[in-house]
Amino acid sequence: MMGIHVSHQANDLESIPRLRKDLLVAYLAAAAVTTHVLEAALPGPGPWFKPGLANVFTLVAFCRFGWRAAMAVTLIRILVSSMALGILFTPGFFLSFFGATGAVLMLGVVRLLPLGLGPVGISLLAAMAHMVAQTVAAWLLIIGHVGIFSALPWFLAGSWISGILNGLLAFLLLERLDQHHHLQR
Amino acid sequence: MIQRWGRWAGVVVMVSGLLVLMVRWYVAPEPPGVRVTTRLLMGTLVAISTWGGDEHQATRAVGLAFEEMARIEALMSRFRPQSAVSLLNGAKRGEERPIPEELALLLVKGVELGRLSGGAFDIGLAPLSDLWGFSREPPPVAPPVRESIASWLTEHASLNGLGIAIQSTPEFRVKLSNASVGLDLGGSAKGYAVDRAMEVLRREGVVNALINAGGDMLIMGSKGETPWHVGLRDPRDPSGVVAILDRVGPLALSTSGDYERFFWADGVRYHHILDPKTGYPARSGLISVSIQAMDSMTADALSTAVFVLGEQAGLELLQHFPGSEALLIRENGEHVKTPGFVGRWSKTP
Amino acid sequence: MKWLALLRRGSTVGDRWVMVLTGLGIVTLGMAMSAEPGRRAQVLRDNRPLLMLPLDRDVTTQVEGRLGPVTIQVEKGRIRLLEYNSPRLIGTRTGWIQGAGQTTACVPCGILVQVEGHAKRSSTELDAVAQ
Numbered sequence: 001m002m003g004i005h006v007s008h009q010a011n012d013l014e015s016i017p018r019l020r021k022d023l024l025v026a027y028l029a030a031a032a033v034t035t036h037v038l039e040a041a042l043p044g045p046g047p048w049f050k051p052g053l054a055n056v057f058t059l060v061a062f063c064r065f066g067w068r069a070a071m072a073v074t075l076i077r078i079l080v081s082s083m084a085l086g087i088l089f090t091p092g093f094f095l096s097f098f099g100a101t102g103a104v105l106m107l108g109v110v111r112l113l114p115l116g117l118g119p120v121g122i123s124l125l126a127a128m129a130h131m132v133a134q135t136v137a138a139w140l141l142i143i144g145h146v147g148i149f150s151a152l153p154w155f156l157a158g159s160w161i162s163g164i165l166n167g168l169l170a171f172l173l174l175e176r177l178d179q180h181h182h183l184q185r
Numbered sequence: 186m187i188q189r190w191g192r193w194a195g196v197v198v199m200v201s202g203l204l205v206l207m208v209r210w211y212v213a214p215e216p217p218g219v220r221v222t223t224r225l226l227m228g229t230l231v232a233i234s235t236w237g238g239d240e241h242q243a244t245r246a247v248g249l250a251f252e253e254m255a256r257i258e259a260l261m262s263r264f265r266p267q268s269a270v271s272l273l274n275g276a277k278r279g280e281e282r283p284i285p286e287e288l289a290l291l292l293v294k295g296v297e298l299g300r301l302s303g304g305a306f307d308i309g310l311a312p313l314s315d316l317w318g319f320s321r322e323p324p325p326v327a328p329p330v331r332e333s334i335a336s337w338l339t340e341h342a343s344l345n346g347l348g349i350a351i352q353s354t355p356e357f358r359v360k361l362s363n364a365s366v367g368l369d370l371g372g373s374a375k376g377y378a379v380d381r382a383m384e385v386l387r388r389e390g391v392v393n394a395l396i397n398a399g400g401d402m403l404i405m406g407s408k409g410e411t412p413w414h415v416g417l418r419d420p421r422d423p424s425g426v427v428a429i430l431d432r433v434g435p436l437a438l439s440t441s442g443d444y445e446r447f448f449w450a451d452g453v454r455y456h457h458i459l460d461p462k463t464g465y466p467a468r469s470g471l472i473s474v475s476i477q478a479m480d481s482m483t484a485d486a487l488s489t490a491v492f493v494l495g496e497q498a499g500l501e502l503l504q505h506f507p508g509s510e511a512l513l514i515r516e517n518g519e520h521v522k523t524p525g526f527v528g529r530w531s532k533t534p
Numbered sequence: 535m536k537w538l539a540l541l542r543r544g545s546t547v548g549d550r551w552v553m554v555l556t557g558l559g560i561v562t563l564g565m566a567m568s569a570e571p572g573r574r575a576q577v578l579r580d581n582r583p584l585l586m587l588p589l590d591r592d593v594t595t596q597v598e599g600r601l602g603p604v605t606i607q608v609e610k611g612r613i614r615l616l617e618y619n620s621p622r623l624i625g626t627r628t629g630w631i632q633g634a635g636q637t638t639a640c641v642p643c644g645i646l647v648q649v650e651g652h653a654k655r656s657s658t659e660l661d662a663v664a665q
Contacts, residue, residue, distance in 0.1 A: 115552075121549035124549075128556060150567060152567075153563050156563070164541075164553065168544050221653060224646065225581060225639060230646075255581070397662035397664070400665050413661050413662075415662045416662075418665050429660070442665075
């Protein structure tokens with residue numbers, strides 16, 4: 001009896017955390033896709049001023065499991081939600097894709113910085129990178145006119161606010177996850 | 186660890202490559218716009234528009250085209266004291282003077298049109314133009330005294346023809362018969378300069394261009410998938426347009442009207458297109474004549490000639506110039522056009 | 535207040551620094567870009583460049599034309615030619631210009647003013663009007 005129990009314990013320690021990690025990343029990705037699609041359906045002040053709530057889940061993935069998990073959540077979110085929305089490989093898709101690439105690259109930089117950043121700071125920097133990358137993509141792919149950069153400060157001001165909000169939401173979500181001890185790392 | 190990185194890198198490279206291909210398919214390049222450059226030449230605003238092609242090349246070509254027009258102005262303007270035309274006008278009458286070949290060829294065409302139009306088109310009206318002074322600054326406000334015009338008419342009528350004799354061998358020489366004759370190429374030099382400028386653009390690799398020099402317009406090519414979109418000014422409303430043309434070049438369009446340079450005196454509109462038969466502004470029942478032809482010089486000269494001749498004789502003159510078409514606006518505002526004239530009526534600008 | 539408390543609880547010292555610095559950065563960028571030199575108009579005499587006037591600074595100046603002085607006025611981002619009394623002064627008929635590529639001129643004075651840049655034309659706009 002005892003022996004079996006111990007071997008179960010060993011199993012828990014070795015493989016169950018990995019399974020839980022993959023599962024949780026999958027959950028986060030699914031939540032991100034859902035949020036992305038819902039947000040796209042909401043009427044808003046244009047594609048430049050969406051709050052980008054789906055990024056909350058990317059942040060959680062990043063803070064909990066690291067950069068590659070965040071990249072996985074992002075890639076899945078962009079591809080699957082674009083398919084769901086029927087905009088795969090349209091200009092709108094490329095805007096999200098390049099914006100998200102910028103954000104993920106920024107996350108890659110952030111993890112190397114010894115700044116002691118929490119979700120809010122990380123979210124803010126990623127949101128900025130997202131906006132800059134998206135604007136550059138719009139310039140290169142759609143507008144073809146540098147005039148779009150004159151609006152960049154306004155875009156950035158918008159992402160400053162949404163970046164902080166998303167960071168706070170990610171912080172609350174992480175707090176909740178911490179209370180569930182079986183979901184601990 | 187390294188293995189997992191390799192897998193990620195592979196996925197990223199493949200996805201990026203795919204995306205680059207997709208971008209090239211889905212995102213059309215920004216359509217090049219119309220580039221316009223304006224200069225002051227030959228007493229008017231000259232605008233050269235080009236479409237497409239290399240911007241650097243087009244800019245260079247347009248600069249050279251303006252230089253060509255400036256060169257022709259320096260050769261043919263009677264307001265430049267050192268121009269070939271001024272030197273000839275200042276020479277003693279009855280004496281043969283050598284002139285540049287380029288000018289001589291233009292004079293030959295002018296004299297030919299003078300003959301075909303029965304003297305309505307006259308390149309020798311400088312003395313009469315000076316009497317009226319439409320090119321003076323400030324412009325005139327009253328007609329010249331009747332006697333001065335009468336004496337010009339008497340002297341001019343004593344000529345056999347235009348009073349301009351051109352000889353081509355062994356070199357080009359011109360003889361002006363008497364003091365009533367002096368070269369004024371106002372009716373054809375601008376059209377000629379526009380033709381030459383377009384030739385320069387073509388030589389420099391420009392494919393699509395539009396030159397607009399006041400009343401003389403010349404079109405080459407198009408704006409890619411759309412033709413050039415041009416209007417004809419309403420003679421009685423400076424901001425209005427009477428007709429609209431959508432045309433792919435080559436096409437020359439020249440307009441002569443009584444509204445370009447004029448003054449009012451005693452209820453009469455005195456305009457700058459003079460009738461050699463009367464010495465007064467032409468009163469042929471037309472207030473605007475637009476001519477379409479293959480080259481700008483022909484269109485320019487014909488628009489003046491038809492304006493002076495009037496509707497019937499003017500349209501007969503066009504028979505000598507295959508491919509030329511006319512749009513006429515009568516005094517009462519009625520429009521007439523020959524069947525081949527490209528364009529549609531428009532009441533809105 | 536509740537949000538502020540949450541912000542205090544949810545952010546590290548590094549986060550706060552990032553918030554302040556990015557905020558300042560955005561404001562600085564916005565100010566720098568709005569102060570960027572605006573459109574300019576080139577004044578030509580006999581087709582040679584004479585002056586370059588920025589359109590974001592109101593100014594009235596005179597240049598020597600062929601027939602005497604010509605006044606050029608810049609106001610509220612627009613520019614015009616003034617005062618020379620001639621029916622052929624296309625400038626006064628044209629009035630104010632401000633769009634990229636627009637021109638105004640006094641033909642007898644040999645003065646031409648052109649706003650820098652190439653005009654963006656809509657497809658319904660005429661490319662030229664035969665006068």
